[in-house]
Amino acid sequence: MKSVAASTILGIGHYVPSKVVTNDDLAKLMSTSDEWIQQRTGIKERRYIEHSGIGASDLALPAVKMALEHAGLASEKDVDAIVFATLSPDHNFPGSGCFLGHKLGLPGVPALDVRNQCSGFLYGLSIADAWVRGGVYRHVLLVGAEVHSTGIELADRGRDVAVLFGDGAGAAIIGPATDPDQGLRSIKLHADGSGAKDLWLEAPASAYVPRLTKEMMDEGKHFPAMNGKQVFRWATEKMPEVSRAVLEEAKISAGDIDLFVPHQANLRINQLVCQKLGIPESKAVANIEKYGNTTAATIPLGLSEAWREGRCRRGSNVLMAAFGSGYTWGAAVLKL
Numbered sequence: 001m002k003s004v005a006a007s008t009i010l011g012i013g014h015y016v017p018s019k020v021v022t023n024d025d026l027a028k029l030m031s032t033s034d035e036w037i038q039q040r041t042g043i044k045e046r047r048y049i050e051h052s053g054i055g056a057s058d059l060a061l062p063a064v065k066m067a068l069e070h071a072g073l074a075s076e077k078d079v080d081a082i083v084f085a086t087l088s089p090d091h092n093f094p095g096s097g098c099f100l101g102h103k104l105g106l107p108g109v110p111a112l113d114v115r116n117q118c119s120g121f122l123y124g125l126s127i128a129d130a131w132v133r134g135g136v137y138r139h140v141l142l143v144g145a146e147v148h149s150t151g152i153e154l155a156d157r158g159r160d161v162a163v164l165f166g167d168g169a170g171a172a173i174i175g176p177a178t179d180p181d182q183g184l185r186s187i188k189l190h191a192d193g194s195g196a197k198d199l200w201l202e203a204p205a206s207a208y209v210p211r212l213t214k215e216m217m218d219e220g221k222h223f224p225a226m227n228g229k230q231v232f233r234w235a236t237e238k239m240p241e242v243s244r245a246v247l248e249e250a251k252i253s254a255g256d257i258d259l260f261v262p263h264q265a266n267l268r269i270n271q272l273v274c275q276k277l278g279i280p281e282s283k284a285v286a287n288i289e290k291y292g293n294t295t296a297a298t299i300p301l302g303l304s305e306a307w308r309e310g311r312c313r314r315g316s317n318v319l320m321a322a323f324g325s326g327y328t329w330g331a332a333v334l335k336l
C-alpha cells in the first residue's frame with residue numbers, strides 16, 4: 001500500500017451502559033456524600049454495566065458501529081487493523097482487541113491491545129497514525145473502552161478511587177486524510193515510572209508467588225490504589241506542558257483551537273489546565289459530571305458527543321490531552 005501524507009479521524013462513536021449510578025447511590029455503600037464528590041471532582045453520576053458478563057469489548061461494539069457509520073464505511077470488513085486501549089480488559093489475556101475482532105467477524109485482522117491507562121487512546125492514535133501514514137493499514141479501528149465498576153472497592157476503604165470511575169466506550173476510524181489541509185498535525189507521548197505506584201493495581205502480579213492470595217485480597221491489593229494529591233499535581237503540570245508542545249510543533253495558537261478534549265479525571269484539573277493554556281472553558285469538553293472517569297474511553301467519548309452536538313465539524317482544530325497512571329501523558333492536535 002502507498003504511504004499517505006496525513007491520517008485523520010474519519011468517524012467516531014461512543015456507547016455507555018444504561019445503568020446510572022448517582023453519588024447518592026454510592027453514599028449508601030460507603031461514607032461519602034454528593035456534596036463531597038461534586039465539590040472535589042465535578043462528578044454527579046456515572047454508568048455501570050447492567051449485569052455480569054459484559055466486558056470492555058462488549059461496550060465497544062455499539063461504539064464501533066456508530067464510528068463506522070460516521071466514517072461512511074459500508075461494513076466492519078473495511079477495518080484493516082484494531083488497536084484497543086483499555087486498563088480493564090475482558091480477561092487478563094488475550095487482549096480485548098482479539099475478543100472484539102471476533103465479535104465483529106474479522107478473522108485474520110490484527111488486533112493490538114494498548115495498556116496505557118488514561119493516555120491509552122492517544123498512545124493508540126500515535127500507532128494508528130504511523131500505520132496509516134506508512135501505508136501499512138488503510139483503516140485502523142481505534143477503541144478506548146473500560147469496565148471499571150467490577151474492579152473498584154465499593155466500600156469505605158476504596159472510596160477515594162471508587163467514586164471517580166465509570167464504565168464506557170469510544171471508537172474512532174483512523175484513515176487517510178483526503179484534504180491536504182486536514183489531519184493529525186502533532187502528537188507527543190510521555191511516561192515516567194517513578195510515579196507508577198501513585199495509581200496502580202498491585203495484584204494479581206507476575207512478580208509474586210503466587211500471584212494472588214487470600215491475604216492479598218483481604219488487604220485489598222486487587223483493587224486500585226491512588227495517591228490522589230500527587231496525581232492531581234502531576235496532571236495539572238504535565239497536561240498544559242505537553243499541550244503547549246504539540247501546539248508549537250503544529251504552529252497553531254491556543255486561540256485557534258475550536259475544541260479542547262481533555263481527559264476527564266477531575267473537573268478542577270481541567271479548569272486549571274484551561275486556565276494555564278488560555279483556552280476558554282466553553283471550548284473544552286466537560287462530561288465528567290455524567291460519566292466520571294472512563295479512562296481510555298474519555299477522549300473518544302467526549303469527541304464523539306461534541307461532534308454530534310455540533311461543537312466541532314470537518315475543518316475544526318481539535319486539541320486532545322491526557323494524563324494518567326504510569327505516569328503516562330500525551331497530547332495531540334489535528335484538523336478534523
Ligand SMILES: CC(C)(COP(=O)(O)OP(=O)(O)OC[C@H]1O[C@@H](n2cnc3c(N)ncnc32)[C@H](O)[C@@H]1OP(=O)(O)O)[C@@H](O)C(=O)NCCC(=O)NCCS
Nearest residue numbers: 031032036040118159160163228229231232265266323324
Ligand atoms: C481524589 C481527589 C478528588 C481527592 O481530593 P483531595 O482534595 O485531594 O482529597 P484528599 O485525598 O486530601 O482527602 C481529603 C479527605 O477526604 C476523604 N475522602 C477521600 N475520598 C472520599 C470520598 N469519596 N468521600 C468522602 N471523603 C473522602 C479523605 O479520607 C480525607 O479525609 P481526612 O482529611 O480526614 O484524611 C483528588 O485528589 C483528585 O482528583 N486527584 C486526582 C485523581 C485523578 O485524577 N485520578 C485519575 C487519574 S487519571
